[in-house]
Amino acid sequence: MRVALFVTCFNDTLFPGVGRAVVTVLERLGCTVEFPLEQTCCGQLHCNAGYGHEAAGLLGRFGRVFAGYDAVVSPSASCVAHVRERIPDAPHVYELTEFLVDRLGVEDVGASFAHRVTLHPTCHSLRLLGIGDRPARLLRAVRGIELVQLEGARECCGFGGTFAIKNADTSMAMLSDKVRHVLDTRAEVCTAADTSCLMHIGGALSRGRTGVRVMHLAEILAATE
Amino acid sequence: MSFQTAARETLADAQLRRNLGQATALIRAKRERAVAEVPDWEALRDAGEAIKAHALATLPEQLERLQAAVAAAGGVVHWARDGAEANRIVAAIAREQGTDEVIKVKSLATDEIGLNEALADVGVHAIETDLAELIVQLAGDRQSHILVPAIHRNRAEIRALFERTIAQGQSLGDEASAIAEAARLHLRAKFLSVPVAVSGANFAIAETGTIGVVESEGNGRMCLTLPRVLITVMGIEKVLPAWEDLDVFLQLLPRSSTAERMNPYTSLWTGVTPGDGPREFHLVLLDAGRTDVLADPIGRPALHCIRCSACLNVCPVYERVGGQAYESVYPGPIGAILTPQLHGLHAAPSLPWASTLCGACYQVCPVKIDIPSILVHLRERVVREEKSRLAPEALAMKGLATAFATRRRYETAQRLAQLGRGPLAKAALPGWTAMRDLPQPPRKTFRDWWKTRETPAAAPPPDAAPPPNAAATPQPAAPARDSEPAP
Numbered sequence: 007m008r009v010a011l012f013v014t015c016f017n018d019t020l021f022p023g024v025g026r027a028v029v030t031v032l033e034r035l036g037c038t039v040e041f042p043l044e045q046t047c048c049g050q051l052h053c054n055a056g057y058g059h060e061a062a063g064l065l066g067r068f069g070r071v072f073a074g075y076d077a078v079v080s081p082s083a084s085c086v087a088h089v090r091e092r093i094p095d096a097p098h099v100y101e102l103t104e105f106l107v108d109r110l111g112v113e114d115v116g117a118s119f120a121h122r123v124t125l126h127p128t129c130h131s132l133r134l135l136g137i138g139d140r141p142a143r144l145l146r147a148v149r150g151i152e153l154v155q156l157e158g159a160r161e162c163c164g165f166g167g168t169f170a171i172k173n174a175d176t177s178m179a180m181l182s183d184k185v186r187h188v189l190d191t192r193a194e195v196c197t198a199a200d201t202s203c204l205m206h207i208g209g210a211l212s213r214g215r216t217g218v219r220v221m222h223l224a225e226i227l228a229a230t231e
Numbered sequence: 232m233s234f235q236t237a238a239r240e241t242l243a244d245a246q247l248r249r250n251l252g253q254a255t256a257l258i259r260a261k262r263e264r265a266v267a268e269v270p271d272w273e274a275l276r277d278a279g280e281a282i283k284a285h286a287l288a289t290l291p292e293q294l295e296r297l298q299a300a301v302a303a304a305g306g307v308v309h310w311a312r313d314g315a316e317a318n319r320i321v322a323a324i325a326r327e328q329g330t331d332e333v334i335k336v337k338s339l340a341t342d343e344i345g346l347n348e349a350l351a352d353v354g355v356h357a358i359e360t361d362l363a364e365l366i367v368q369l370a371g372d373r374q375s376h377i378l379v380p381a382i383h384r385n386r387a388e389i390r391a392l393f394e395r396t397i398a399q400g401q402s403l404g405d406e407a408s409a410i411a412e413a414a415r416l417h418l419r420a421k422f423l424s425v426p427v428a429v430s431g432a433n434f435a436i437a438e439t440g441t442i443g444v445v446e447s448e449g450n451g452r453m454c455l456t457l458p459r460v461l462i463t464v465m466g467i468e469k470v471l472p473a474w475e476d477l478d479v480f481l482q483l484l485p486r487s488s489t490a491e492r493m494n495p496y497t498s499l500w501t502g503v504t505p506g507d508g509p510r511e512f513h514l515v516l517l518d519a520g521r522t523d524v525l526a527d528p529i530g531r532p533a534l535h536c537i538r539c540s541a542c543l544n545v546c547p548v549y550e551r552v553g554g555q556a557y558e559s560v561y562p563g564p565i566g567a568i569l570t571p572q573l574h575g576l577h578a579a580p581s582l583p584w585a586s587t588l589c590g591a592c593y594q595v596c597p598v599k600i601d602i603p604s605i606l607v608h609l610r611e612r613v614v615r616e617e618k619s620r621l622a623p624e625a626l627a628m629k630g631l632a633t634a635f636a637t638r639r640r641y642e643t644a645q646r647l648a649q650l651g652r653g654p655l656a657k658a659a660l661p662g663w664t665a666m667r668d669l670p671q672p673p674r675k676t677f678r679d680w681w682k683t684r685e686t687p688a689a690a691p692p693p694d695a696a697p698p699p700n701a702a703a704t705p706q707p708a709a710p711a712r713d714s715e716p717a718p
Contacts, residue, residue, distance in 0.1 A: 013677050015635065019645050020670060022677035029681075041681045047635040052628055054588055056610030060632035067636065133590035162547045166587025171662035173584065175239045178666045179248075179551040180587075209667025 007110070008038040010072055012080040012099065014201075015047035021201050027228035028081050028102060031115055034228075035106070044071045050088035055168045061092075069093055079105045081224045083199045087134035101131070102224055103140040103199055113147045119229040120150030124193035126184070126207065128200045129162050141199050141223055148226060154191045158183065165206035177206075185210050188218060196220050233581040237556040247383050247553050254382050255543075255550045261490035262541060262595070269486065278479045279598040283535035286472055287525060293437040293470045294516060300440025304502020306512040311464075314344025317517050321346060321429060321462055322353045324513055328460055330355070330426050336444060336451040337361035338431025339377065339538060340464050340517055342560040343573070346429065357429065360418050360450040362411065369396045375554030375562065377540040378488050383553050386410065418450065428454040428509070432465035433537070434480060435514075438473045441501045442514065445484060445494045455498045461509040466517050468525075468534040480537060483597035487539035520573040529608045533568045535598040540565075542592035542602060548585055557582065564592035568605045576609070580617050583609035645676050 009032060013025040032039050049064030068089060072078045078099045080086050086101040106112050125145060131137045145153050164170065164180025171177075184207060188196045196211070198204050201222055208220035241247060266272050286293055298308045311317035321341075325333050333350065335341065335357050347357040347368075359368045363381040367374050370392050374380035381389070390403050390410050398413040430451065434443040442463055444451050455461060471477070485494040503512050524534055543549045543563030554562030559570040559579065567586055571579040583606050586592075592602045618625060634644040649672045663669055 015641070018677040019648055020672055022673055022675060022680055025677035026680060041678070043678060043682075044638050046638065046641040047631075049632075049635075052632055054607060054610075055624075055628060056583070056607070056612075056614040057625075057628045057632070058607075058611045060628055063632060064635055129587070129589035129591070133594055160591075162587045162589035162591070164547070164587060166589070169584065169587045173235055173238065173548075174662045174666060175235070175242050176548055176552055176585075177587075179242050180547050181667075205670065206667065209663070209669060212668040213666070 007036065007077070008040065008075075009077045009079050009105070010075040011039050011041050012045060012048075012068075012072065012078050012085070013041070014080060014082045014085050017081060017201055020205070021222070024081050024201055024222040024224055027222065027224035028079065030228040031102075031106070031117075031224060032079065034116055035110055035112060037110075040075075042071050048085050048089050050085050051167055053088060053092070054166075065089070065092055069096060072096075072099070077105065077109060081199070081222060082201065083128055083135050083137065084130035084202065087130045091134070101135055101137060101199060103137055103144055104135070106144060106227075107140045113143050115144065115147070115227045117147075117227045117229050118149035118151075119226050119231060121195055122152040122154060122191075122193045123195045123197055123226065124154050124156045124188060124191040125159070125223075126156060126163060126188075126196060126198040126203060127159050128198050128203050129160075131199050132160060137199070141197075144223070144227060145197070148229075151226070154193055156191055156196075157187045159187075163203050163207050165203050167202070170206055178210075181206060181210050185214070185216075189216060194218060195226070197223050197226055199223050232558060234552075234556060234558075234579075234585045235581060237558055238552040238585075241553045241556045242551060244553075246385070246388075248551065250383055250385050251550055251553050254379065255545075258490060258544045262487065262544065265486040265490040265492065268492070269482070275479055275483055276597055276599050279483050279537075280532075280535065282471065282476050282479060283598050284532070286470055287468065287531060287534055289472070290467065290470070290525065293472055294467060296437035296472075297435055297440060297470050298516075300437065301442075301502055301512075301514050302440075304440045306440065306502040306514055309513060309515045311515050311517045311519070313519050314346075314517070315349075317344050317464055317515050317519070318346055318349035320513075320515050321464065322350055322355065324460065324462055325350065325355050325427050326353065328427050332356050332358060332421070332425045333427045333429050333462075334358050334360050334421050334425045334454050334458065335364075336428065336430035336454045337364050337380075337446065338429070338464065339560055340431045340466050341429060342374065344464075344517065344519060346464065358418075358421050358425070360421070360454055361446070362414055362448055362450075365414055365418070366392060369393075373555050374560065376543060377538050377554075377561065377563070377565075378543075379540075383555070418453075422450075422453040422457050426459045427462065428458040428460070429462045429464065430454060432463050432469050433484070434477060435465055435470045436472075436474050436477070437470050439501055441474070441499050443477065444498045445481070445496065446498075447489060447491075447495045449496055452496050452498055455500065456508045458509060460511040460513070462513045462515065464515045464517055466519070467521050484537055484539055487537075487541040487595070487597040520575075524569075524572045527572070530568065530572050530605055532598075532600045533565070533572055533605060535600050536565050536569065537598060538565075539597055541595040541597065545591040545595050546586075547589065547591070548587065552585075557585065564602045564606075565600070568600075568602055568609060571609055571613075576613050576617050580613050583613055642678070645678075648672050649674065649676075 017024045048068045049061030053061035081102045083101045163184040164177040204220040211218045309320045350357050359365045366381040376382040393413045397417040403410050432442050485491045546564050549563040557566045559566050561569045567582040588603045634640045
């Protein structure tokens with residue numbers, strides 16, 4: 007199967023490892039991955055910050071760049087939700103776990119990762135996309151993994167795009183509770199289907215020198231260590 | 232004060248954080264159980280939404296029907312364009328009765344228009360009879376929750392307050408029942424002697440002229456039946472077309488608000504009944520910005536709200552900052568979309584951003600108000616109507632959109648971000664690193680890696696058939712015009 011990767015501007019610029027991991031997983035499963043170099047940003051940041059006009063231009067561009075592909079796969083639940091909600095006739099845009107579980111019908115992607123891991127399910131995964139337990143099902147099939155339940159998992163981590171900056175104090179209060187729950191699991195790794203939440207959670211884990219790291223779900227699914 | 236500034240203060244209050252965290256966690260769990268018991272809950276939500284949408288779409292007609300039915304049943308209907316007008320109407324009726332006290336059923340509409348203060352100005356003392364409202368009133372405090380206005384206070388604080396005010400010289404002990412008894416004794420004397428009561432309304436049925444109030448303490452029933460004169464102040468959006476609509480809302484409201492299957496006191500009355508209840512009934516229909524909200528098709532569903540407060544209880548922002556940070560009678564997610572619409576965007580320009588758009592509120596709303604979408608809509612309106620186009624944020628957003636509009640500019644912006652400069656870095660840095668580490672931008676972007684990686688041997692797995700159109704590689708149908716030539 008040939009698929010287009012929508013890596014998102016965020017991963018492209020700051021977390022290239024996430025994009026590489028998606029490519030690894032998809033190619034391992036027999037997909038031919040294309041990366042349209044014309045892609046930039048879907049406009050989610052602008053839209054949610056109140057700059058709908060600017061977002062509309064970027065959404066239009068997204069539609070043009072990815073027109074003609076049967077499947078577009080992205081490692082960002084929130085960007086996929088944004089595109090799906092605002093371009094109803096968009097090409098088939100899938101969040102990575104949706105694509106793996108629903109389109110490819112795979113839960114065991116052949117990964118092994120012998121670490122204690124906890125999953126933050128992310129608000130947009132749960133409530134906008136409704137991807138449910140797909141991430142957990144994929145993780146449970148990873149060899150050697152010890153997946154531990156996160157208390158208060160469904161609660162927002164406090165990122166919220168510009169919220170993290172505009173309402174930094176409230177954002178931090180929410181993040182403190184999320185971090186406390188992560189530390190309570192004694193996991194080595196906190197994972198999620200969105201890098202933005204992970205940058206936020208990881209930023210605090212790192213600032214607190216907790217020794218716990220964050221990894222995008224795709225990076226665990228790509229691992230064969 | 233902006234939400235950010237107010238929140239910074241309340242976030243620092245450890246007692247408040249503890250009280251709110253415990254109270255909201257408890258009510259969240261109870262609501263989830265109460266809702267799970269109802270097999271057709273989603274159908275009920277759909278019905279609630281549809282009834283409200285229809286009522287608002289036909290509002291002039293419904294209000295005229297309501298007025299006619301109330302008048303036919305012996306009530307008097309007053310129309311108030313704004314809060315000041317409503318306050319004048321209530322004050323005039325109270326003074327006509329020669330009383331210097333009125334008793335009140337908990338009412339958000341009268342809090343919204345500052346009725347108590349307006350009555351005080353003409354020498355009439357309004358006595359709150361809901362326990363939590365009484366606590367707030369005695370403490371000279373502000374409400375912090377739609378349903379549980381004193382949610383930010385714990386038992387010890389309330390006991391100390393009562394021992395200072397209505398139970399002076401007594402020691403009330405630690406039992407909740409003893410503390411409540413002090414309030415009961417204080418209020419009982421008022422129920423039996425004050426000749427005028429003021430209430431809000433949960434519902435008003437256009438078909439029959441019936442007004443409905445639901446409550447849990449019985450204080451409402453006392454106010455609605457004992458005094459000689461009853462005045463109900465009601466936002467015009469509370470009207471329901473038909474009697475049978477109550478079937479839906481009397482199921483949705485208690486489970487969503489107090490997590491009860493049925494609420495303890497449901498009072499329904501139609502005009503005046505000789506020999507039973509008040510001898511005079513006045514209904515004040517309050518606009519106060521509601522027709523403006525109605526005019527905005529995207530913001531309008533905010534008027535569907537039945538004031539259950541489920542959205543407050545699930546909101547992670549509300550749970551941490553408390554209601555007072557919203558500086559409005561309507562706090563939490565619903566307040567963030569209602570206050571700026573009722574009072575004007577200029578009055579609360581920071582509230583639409585008081586949310587991470589996590590969507591928990593929309594999921595629990597019994598009338599399915601898409602609060603996150605309305606928040607985004609209001610953000611757009613604030614940006615368009617209230618903010619300078621030259622504000623740093625507007626320029627940064629514009630700059631980012633311009634940078635993202637072509638591949639060439641986007642890749643240049645990535646280079647600058649790697650050097651810690653340019654629109655990408657500028658948009659991300661401020662406010663972030665004060666509390667969180669920011670990852671170093673990597674030396675190679677994903678696209679750098681993609682362009683240079685060795686193309687894997689296009690070897691499909693043995694069991695996979697070759698793609699049907701293997702030769703015809705799908706290409707972007709309309710490649711953006713700024714394409715650089717392929718390397």
